[in-house]
């Protein structure tokens with residue numbers, strides 16, 4: 001993949017969303033860690049639900065080469081915010097990554113660009129790496145507004161946090177029309193937006209890993225990863241089966 005020419009380490013991130021019991025998570029993590037040990041070119045991250053993070057790190061990941069991430073964090077540092085989980089709590093429990101601004105958070109919980117930017121900043125303050133999700137709706141794409149939407153979403157984090165923090169982050173391009181729909185962006189469509197995001201970031205853009213998400217499967221991962229600006233994937237449905245997920249991870253190493 002692009003890795004060879006640009007020296008960015010590929011990264012494959014599993015977003016398990018609202019799925020799993022302790023038994024399911026145990027089986028899935030066993031399946032992943034049994035197949036992903038030793039030295040690999042690609043970095044692998046799993047993002048279980050909050051309630052399974054401690055189990056994941058204590059029972060499975062502590063001595064593995066699979067990193068732990070969370071699916072979200074609070075926009076507040078601490079205090080009277082019932083139900084929230086702070087970035088610092090996630091760091092304390094062993095997370096290295098936190099997804100912020102996922103389209104499902106923006107859509108179902110009306111998260112704004114400003115809230116996402118606050119979360120993005122707090123993840124950095126807590127010494128973890130944010131995975132900033134951006135992406136357009138079908139309607140916005142049809143209206144020719146894709147790049148405007150991406151510019152606004154990336155710009156909100158850039159304005160609030162500065163380019164130095166963006167340089168130490170992962171950006172995930174997830175077009176909403178491809179998330180959970182079985183419709184994947186073509187490699188050309190994804191590449192166009194990835195190249196645009198890299199350009200928006202200026203000189204530091206060359207070092208930032210930009211991953212694609214939206215119906216990534218074992219049978220389409222390889223062609224996506226062959227694009228020069230696609231550095232890996234953020235995987236939903238196909239990350240719920242260890243064998244399928246590992247196939248995608250392997251495709252990032254070709």
Ligand SMILES: O=C(CO)COP(=O)(O)O
Nearest residue numbers: 015179180214215236237
């Ligand atoms: O939202 C996603 C990952 O964050 C993508 O989900 P699917 O892979 O199920 O389309």
